[in-house]
Amino acid sequence: MTTHQPSQTPRGVATSGAALFADTIEDQAVPVTRVDWGPPMDGTSDDLATVALDPLRSEANERAVEAVLKVQAMLVDVAPASDVLGLQPGEFLHAGPPLEWERASGPMRGALLGAAALEGLVDDPDDAAALFESGQNVSMSPCHHRATVGPMAGVVSSSMWMYVLEDPEDGRRSYCSLNEGLGKVLRYGAYSPEVLDRLRWMSSVLGPLLAKAVRRTGPINATAILTQMLQMGDEGHNRNRAGTLMLLKELAPAMVETGTASSEVGEALSFIGGNDHFFLNVGMPACKLALDAARDIEGSTMVVAMARNGTDFGIQTAGTKDAWFTGPAQVPDGLFLGSYGPEDANPDIGDSAITETAGIGGFAMATAPAIVRFVGGSVPDALATSRRMGEITLAKNSRWPIPILEFDGAPTGIDVSKVCRTGILPQINTGMAGKVAGTGQVGAGLVTPPAEIFPAALSALAEARRGRVAAAVGG
């Protein structure tokens, strides 16, 4: 037997089921397309058929994914939330779909308490619980409703400084607060005095310095930094080490040249260099800006946001306007810090799943084999995950090639109908917050959305299609 008889060798083979058959033909130099086949999700057959027959769908999805792929997100400014979002003291943004105080989890409550103290609404953060219970002089709304994303609790209040990202093609913007580091930090629900002191330093020193530096360098291409990161072992969600270093490299000379006292510049450089996640808060709004380009495209079954508030996991799709499809957030499966264990972990929280929605994070696990030691799992798992995510997405992002997959693009644009048809759920890498307010981070791991939100979104997409048919018949 020889492997070099082209005339007898098929051009390619598609396989499903056990890998042995695929492996054996691949060994004979035949290109193999592996298809993860499973039955559709329960009760979705009718809706799948309705959506599949929608004449708008194919072109709408093409438009949606192309709109996402063409965005180059530029970091153009750093400014207080009061300026760029018009937030007043007492107005709070939070991660995930809409949420009321009564249903908020421990880390979400902790972050809100801390932010209330930061804004001077109370002296002791614990006193703010009564404010949120009464609802007087305070309001809560999702970051996503203000073109913003926030990691973990994602709480944004008026005095916090925000990255401002812009699409130079159409001037659209997205926003994210500055990253505080790891451990006892507000976004993980901690609100002790050192947490608030750090936030005050970030508002008084770091934010203004970054603002001066960014205005000096001019726009920084965050999408291009993400491209480089994916060649440097970052997947852009749980690992942002190379991205952080590249941002530092871009900003450091300008920070020095702002005329700021060298002790403050040195302190800021040390803070950034000492926080491997610093770039996360630039990468997330870059993904948000790309995905927002695909909102409100009738007939598109593409997911434009996946977000968790610590209680609910929600998705939005291009074809269903501002509707959220929500279900209970799951507890991630992963590795724990110190003596923490699964019983200490809050359910999944944060807007950071915007990275997976855009094709990186858990979807680009193959590019960050080192991350598997941080979230649990093996290198072959990482490669298999990226390949599997190709089954439920609309495109490979050629701007984000994954070297180890022979420069195949990151799998981008989750298709609700593909998820329902295959039963494959999006894979998310994430940090884990302690479920008790004030705890901080307890670990990191892997999680998926609750399965039922995809049939729910599909059902709404099918309903919209039926509405269009009825309207056409009626007209």
Added chain:
Amino acid sequence: MTTHQPSQTPRGVATSGAALFADTIEDQAVPVTRVDWGPPMDGTSDDLATVALDPLRSEANERAVEAVLKVQAMLVDVAPASDVLGLQPGEFLHAGPPLEWERASGPMRGALLGAAALEGLVDDPDDAAALFESGQNVSMSPCHHRATVGPMAGVVSSSMWMYVLEDPEDGRRSYCSLNEGLGKVLRYGAYSPEVLDRLRWMSSVLGPLLAKAVRRTGPINATAILTQMLQMGDEGHNRNRAGTLMLLKELAPAMVETGTASSEVGEALSFIGGNDHFFLNVGMPACKLALDAARDIEGSTMVVAMARNGTDFGIQTAGTKDAWFTGPAQVPDGLFLGSYGPEDANPDIGDSAITETAGIGGFAMATAPAIVRFVGGSVPDALATSRRMGEITLAKNSRWPIPILEFDGAPTGIDVSKVCRTGILPQINTGMAGKVAGTGQVGAGLVTPPAEIFPAALSALAEARRGRVAAAVGG
């Protein structure tokens, strides 16, 4: 057929020859050790037998590779070559084995001419040719003879500032000059006024600033940075992007806090951040320091240096003291810049193959799939290269795990007898200098040493063994 019948499944299989057999059993979850088998190199059978029977060999090689693996190279200072190496104007170090002006290639001559002008021996670099021809008031010796390594031409002269690396266990030191960037630079044989101006700025501004910063930060662990780089897409020879960023991160705050004018600090930060190879000149002496720990171990067949002077490729082994085994340097095979082609390339040059000698560079290709586009080749080639280098090395370096090979350590410690027995030559990634003095870089590619130097080294090792037998019989 099932793959899960442990009682019927062998524990493991070693295979040689065509991959089909190995692939098929591996698919059945049987661990496979692939052995690249070929006949020994011509005429080496007797020497291989003599060396194989040497009772010192096994323990000597174990000692040699352990000595290498345990070194943690610390960057402890930056200082002029005149201070730390005692170099006088007119004394020049160069890459590779010993070389005379008459046999020096174009880029080596270009670098020497430029260095002579830099030291004020002549005003016009071209006038220095007469000095080197006469040999009056100038001398040339290998970097390796002064605990130093130099990339490409590797020319070091007295006013250049050097990184000083130290092994804290025994105080041994190694040295390397600062990296100039790419294109028209001295190490590629360019010596135009802008090349010399940059070198003067490096000696007057960059060197002193780095010295102050390193003294402020305290020792920086270069070996640990190499560990991180290998998880970030760098192989440490042709790609040093992550390493450069990590060094920048370590030094930036201290550079700011030295009290140096902020315009100079900003300029230095931009220079470092704009040169992806800046860390190469720290990684190389880190490798040199590790390998020097294994010098002069009687009976060891391990290579402690591979170096090229643009004319000759030389190796030294642990068991043959200061002897060089040399043959003609080859022209690399790779990709060219602009309109340059193979006819413009000089034969292989530089001490940078110290990285491969230590197990990174071409040996760690698997960790840097992005590099394959820079030197030519494919991702599977990169994985195969790292696995193949495992066939000719003594150990896997657990300090330098390669994520994509499931954290297998970098293949470290080239064994002359394994090279001769298998015919597998070390794989080197390298830059290519233009063969005409003054040209600069023309490309990057892959190269191997001339095969004959390994049988020559083996013969010397066999001769030493015969000498020990004769002495024992005589005594």
